[in-house]
Amino acid sequence: MAIVLWNEDMSVGIDHLDDHHRRLIELLNQLGAAVSAGNSRDVTGLVLGELIRYVYYHFGEEERLMEAAGYDDLAAHRQSHRIMAEHVRGLESAYDRDPSAVVAAELHGFLSDWLVHHIRSEDSRYVPCLSGRAGAA
Numbered sequence: 001m002a003i004v005l006w007n008e009d010m011s012v013g014i015d016h017l018d019d020h021h022r023r024l025i026e027l028l029n030q031l032g033a034a035v036s037a038g039n040s041r042d043v044t045g046l047v048l049g050e051l052i053r054y055v056y057y058h059f060g061e062e063e064r065l066m067e068a069a070g071y072d073d074l075a076a077h078r079q080s081h082r083i084m085a086e087h088v089r090g091l092e093s094a095y096d097r098d099p100s101a102v103v104a105a106e107l108h109g110f111l112s113d114w115l116v117h118h119i120r121s122e123d124s125r126y127v128p129c130l131s132g133r134a135g136a137a
């Protein structure tokens with residue numbers, strides 16, 4: 001399973017959110033490793049649960065900071081998060097019903113592609129608005 005790497009060019013200029021993105025990537029890689037190693041459903045499920053919880057937490061934090069900064073594209077960004085959260089929720093329910101590695105692998109592939117694209121395109125657009133604000137770090 002492909003490893004995702006965080007690069008400096010993915011930085012949004014806010015340490016707090018860069019840390020979140022790095023943590024998300026770390027959890028994604030842990031999930032990929034668990035699936036590739038054929039780890040037990042318990043192990044895969046634990047990593048998957050942690051990843052999903054962190055996705056929700058991160059979206060909430062990012063939206064809070066965008067709102068505080070008066071970011072004018074907040075509604076569209078929030079919508080993008082909402083669509084992603086719904087997709088993740090759907091995969092989570094599927095995993096709960098049938099915890100097969102196929103679902104975890106699907107989530108890994110989907111989230112990896114989405115996250116890297118989202119950070120580089122959508123998140124990068126809030127950088128000028130959010131960077132340098134007090135309390136953002």
Ligand SMILES: [Fe+2]
Nearest residue numbers: 062118122123
């Ligand atoms: Fe975002």
